[in-house]
Amino acid sequence: MTTAAQLPDQPVRNAADLLKAYLGLTKPRVIELLLVTTIPAMLLAVRGIPSPFLVLATLVGGTMAAGSANALNCVVDADIDQVMKRTRARPLVRRTVSNRHALIFGTALGAGSFLVLWAATNLLAGVLAVATILFYVFVYTMVLKRRTAQNIVWGGAAGCMPVVIGWAGVTGRVDWPALVMFGVVFFWTPPHTWSLAMKYKADYERAGVPMLPVVARPTAVSRQVVLFTWLMVLWTLLLAPATGWLYVAVAAIAGAWFLVLAHRLHTATKRGEPTKPMRLFHLSNTYLMIVFVALAVDSALSLPVLGWPW
Template sequence: MTTVADAPRTRHARRPAELLKAYLGLIKPRVIELLLVTTIPAMLLAERGIPSPWLVLNTLIGGTMAAGSANALNCVADADIDQVMKRTRARPLVRHTVSNRHALLFGLALGAGSFLWLWLSANLLAGVLAVATILFYVLVYTLVLKRRTVQNIVWGGAAGCMPVVIGWAAVTGRVDWPALVMFGIVFFWTPPHTWALAMKYKDDYARAGVPMLPVLAEPAHVSRQIVLFSWLMVAWTLLLVPAAGWVYAGFAALSGAWFLVLAHRLHRSTKRGVPTKPMRLFHMSNTYLMIVCVALGVDAAFGLPVLGWPV
């Protein structure tokens, strides 16, 4: 028989610094940093120059609120998973420094705030896209795909592609083809990035009952899929060359070749059954996306399109 003493108790953070740290943990700042890195180049390319600094700042603030909302609501929905995974046991809801109810209200407030902020500071389309992203990430990916299909991160990763579209919409008030190409770059980047991490922590995912590809498939199959998506990603980056410039073209090709070398090395190791280092590819994937985005931003702000095509 369960008594009051047996019920889980929430250890609310008492010091302001501890409370701030707990709420920052809910929004996952390191994940948001990566999303913002992709937003700025999209805005530069949409403007074909440097947009209003206030518009950029407001879009980043609204985007941070939207991503923070999605991440906080994800923490609420995944509290049971986080509790059994070693990688996530330090999260606020697992440590009971924030209650589930407060985390839920916090996530909903951030979501509503992001819509209003982007609507008032940019345009209605940017605000609507932000809300759609939150809903997709929480309702489709977190509650349905993540726990039910090995393709969870492939289709669920679409939520992480939306910051480029939101950034473009904030500048232009519409969605044009370069924004969709940038969406595709992040879409094809997400599986190699995530599967490399999941190869390292596959026992964690298995313990939590999350059907990530490395949990259900042999390592050689996983690395083969990583190679496939890596080639799709690198090829897709080249579709943006006509709207970008020579700086982007050069860095996209060179960094893409570097990425493919590491992906093929990982696959060769898994086929031979020798110890692998998937986290090397995981960390490199962050660097790769940073290089591509910086090169795109530089070309968009200061260069000329390779073919002079309008964006």
């Protein structure tokens, strides 16, 4: 059986290969999901359509910040990525990019994100972006990830920050709806990540990463998935005073859909039946997109508000 250590180095043949390798360091699929939450936060902040330039600048700065955090994460986690099947094709494992160059690249992206956000939006957005990068790299990646089964619960806070940065980018402050959106993503992260970890439990175990499915019984994991799903769904409804009927209706229906599958996973786990955690993982991406797209449409249309004094 081929292991990660036996994979041959992948030489860079041309500029396109090199560009692809550096792009891979930023984990584009992760960034896509973060951008899905940023735009709706900006629309809700103004209850309409903000300046296109402001939106573009915030997205560019936010993308650079996320890419910086992900690239630096790849540097710190290179040893883990080498022994996990899911990550063994990453650029640092295949040596298409050196650790030193990845470190420079990640640092430059982080500095660039601060400058873009500061110049095009405001200082608060730039500071929040830098704080997010530092938290993700030094708190989550270097401390929590390898030491506690609650790593993704608290470390996932970094992935919640795009909504706060987006809100700050158009208002210059952080109001309570931004914190509620932060909470939605915060409670969404454990079911999303633990369902993936249930599938790749052997990978995390081999790498010595104490993800919850590695250190806890399957029923304990599925019970936690249900608990955080309930918290997430209920938390989405806290935005009702700041939104209209469209968002509330979509959030309730999508939440009920998510809850049904989370409970099905838990029931199958308790019975010792075969489970499909990846179904919940993929659903979680769809769910987050649906909820935040509904938020964006609701905000853009400025539908009747239930109570927030805009």
